[in-house]
Amino acid sequence: MxxxxxxxxxxxxxxxxxxxxxxxxxxxxxxxxxxxxxxxxxxxxxxxxxxxxxxxxxxxxxxxxxxxxxxxxxxxxxxxxxxxxxxxxxxxxxxxxxxxxxxxxxxxxxxxxxxxxxxxxxxxxxxxxxxxxxxxxxxxxxxxxxxxxxxxxxxxxxxxxxxxxxxxxxxxxxxxxxxxxxxxxxxxxxxxxxxxxxxxxxxxxxxxxxxxxxxxxxxxxxxxxYLGHMVELTSSEQLYDKPLHPYTKALLSAIPIPDPDIEDQREQVIIEGEIPSPIDPPSGCVFRTRCPMAMDVCAKKAPVWQEVEKEHYVACHLYNDEIVDPEEAKNQQHKMKVTIQ
CATH class of the missing domain: 3.40.50.300 (P-loop containing nucleotide triphosphate hydrolases)
Known part of the structure; x- marks a missing residue:
């Protein structure tokens, strides 16, 4: 039921x-x-x-x-x-x-x-x-x-x-x-x-x-x-164990961990720049101006809201095989590899 x-x-x-x-x-x-x-x-x-x-x-x-x-x-x-x-x-x-x-x-x-x-x-x-x-x-x-x-x-x-x-x-x-x-x-x-x-x-x-x-x-x-749009949605456990959107990854990496050994080993993802004005939002993906994984297509097309895994939704071109070649997406994600302990 x-x-x-x-x-x-x-x-x-x-x-x-x-x-x-x-x-x-x-x-x-x-x-x-x-x-x-x-x-x-x-x-x-x-x-x-x-x-x-x-x-x-x-x-x-x-x-x-x-x-x-x-x-x-x-x-x-x-x-x-x-x-x-x-x-x-x-x-x-x-x-x-x-x-x-x-x-x-x-x-x-x-x-x-x-x-x-x-x-x-x-x-x-x-x-x-x-x-x-x-x-x-x-x-x-x-x-x-x-x-x-x-x-x-x-x-x-x-x-x-x-x-x-x-x-x-x-x-x-x-x-x-x-x-x-x-x-x-x-x-x-x-x-x-x-x-x-x-x-x-x-x-x-x-x-x-x-x-x-x-x-x-x-x-x-x-x-x-982010900037008036939903970029990711899933269970609490899944979001923290396996975040998909670059913005979510950056937010999670900013959470301090009260263990210096883990904190020192963890890669910090810093989002550059200020959040754009909702009066004049960027074309295409609204996060592209601050995204370390932005591609040319991100400025041209808004990402579709899709279910990438069961009950895990995201709006990002990296997970759309029709827009981005899977190998290119894999290379882009490698640039921003982050471990959430």
Whole structure:
């Protein structure tokens, strides 16, 4: 029996008009599926479009093109009432736990607000009982309910944000870099909390981050984005054991290994130059201007999205026998041989 698809993202595009004929292509044709109960990691450098992807899926941004399908139904063609009900099923945790919380509201007011909007409880007493329950679930307690966001640490504020996301008992949570603003010592605590809640409640996560080591720990499958495009997608284990795309290899080689003997032997792949502007992206393959394995064809044609191995997808000419001779591809890959220990 094939796994159940909770979310399907098909050729999603989000372009921002800047005036004077200029367009910023933040997300430019991204496709992936998320299965029920899994954590799908979405990674890439800052500015690659991963957060915009998450916000467009949530309908915080209106899509330019493509489609997002939740439980078999397009989220873009729903009535106002259906959109309202959908928001109960899909919730978001934001990157900055302070900016996403109303500084003038108490913790109890922040967590109970979604319940009031959706009329989940008939009395304030019932809502407060649920608030106390949620605070306990995220590692806080009822004594925190009447305090304000500025009275908490960054990790505690993110726990409040998680409690708010859980208030409507959602099926899927989009976590937009939920740990990047936290101290390293707190990051693991928040990730462990998210994993525990997933086990207890059967949650599905889209986990957006730029820290590949943390994404490897929490994700079942990982998609790698670059300049608005998906360049590789496979299981977490396969991505780290056998990365295919040159960009993925470079990102993985930059992860420090806490063993000097292994770290000294490992080849570091350094990506030259700055990420191009999404206002004027390169022709052909968007990564070619920084790719140490770029060929002439990379400037002429955009690589096709293809399944190179079972459940391992990549957009790179090196793996298309119709475009590049296998022997030439092998020679190019030899230039960038990297061992991920």
């Amino acid at each position: 094939s796994p159940h698809k909770t979310l399907e993202v098909k050729n999603l595009k989000k372009h921002f008009s800047l005036g004077k004929g200029k367009t910023l292509k933040a997300v430019d044709g991204v496709s992936f599926d998320i299965y029920k109960g899994e954590t799908f990691g979405l990674v890439g450098e800052s500015g690659c479009g991963k957060s915009t992807t998450g916000r467009t899926i949530m309908n915080l941004y209106n899509k330019t093109d493509g489609e997002v399908i939740y439980e078999g139904q397009s989220v873009h063609h729903l009535s106002e009432k259906e959109q309202f009900l959908l928001k109960r099923r899909m919730q978001m945790i934001f990157q900055d736990p302070y900016a996403s919380l109303n500084p003038r509201s108490t913790v109890a007011e922040i967590i109970s607000e979604p319940m009031e909007i959706h009329n989940l409880f008939s009395s304030n007493k019932e809502r407060m009982a649920r608030v106390y329950e949620l605070l306990e679930e995220v590692g806080l307690n009822r004594d925190h309910a009447n305090r304000y966001p500025h009275e908490f640490s960054g990790g505690q504020r993110q726990r409040i944000g998680i409690a708010r996301a859980l208030a409507l008992d959602p099926d899927i949570i989009i976590a937009d870099e939920p740990i990047s603003a936290l101290d390293v010592s707190v990051q693991a605590q928040v990730v462990n909390l998210l994993e525990r809640l997933q086990d207890e409640k059967g949650l599905t996560y889209l986990f957006i981050a730029h820290d590949l080591s943390m994404v490897q720990h929490i994700s079942d499958r990982i998609g790698v984005m």
